[in-house]
Amino acid sequence: QVRLVESGGGLVQPGGSLRLSCAASGTMFSIKYMGWYRQAPGKQRELAALSHSVGGITVYTDSVKGRFTISRDNAKNTVYLQMNNLKPEDTAVYYCNVGFTYGPEYWGQGTQVTVSS
Numbered sequence: 001q002v003r004l005v006e007s008g009g010g011l012v013q014p015g016g017s018l019r020l021s022c023a024a025s026g027t028m029f030s031i032k033y034m035g036w037y038r039q040a041p042g043k044q045r046e047l048a049a050l051s052h053s054v055g056g057i058t059v060y061t062d063s064v065k066g067r068f069t070i071s072r073d074n075a076k077n078t079v080y081l082q083m084n085n086l087k088p089e090d091t092a093v094y095y096c097n098v099g100f101t102y103g104p105e106y107w108g109q110g111t112q113v114t115v116s117s
Helices: none
Strands: 002-007 010-012 018-026 031-039 046-052 058-060 068-073 078-083 092-100 111-115
Touching: 002 092, 018 031, 018 092, 018 111, 031 068, 031 078, 046 068, 046 078, 058 068, 078 092
Parallel strands: 010 111
Antiparallel strands: 002 018, 018 078, 031 046, 031 092, 046 058, 068 078, 092 111
């Protein structure tokens, strides 16, 4: 069983920054990808950023390109999301997502990010 613990959400003014962290623990073998999804009120969950283990390929949704940066500390099985120049439309619950080459994917419990003046 894999457990994901997220931290770093909160309230920030437009133009501000936050860094989300997600630490994975438990029995793990061959992480395929680590990423962040988000779900705003009344909207479907969408991918924000994803980091593939092979090749270090990263993927971002268009609305966050140039503002968000995903990174990983593989020794700690931790993924980060640095969010800069935050906008009110970034307000959402952010979920950590980890997938394995052999086995199911896992989701964190979610952390609230609110961008408001």
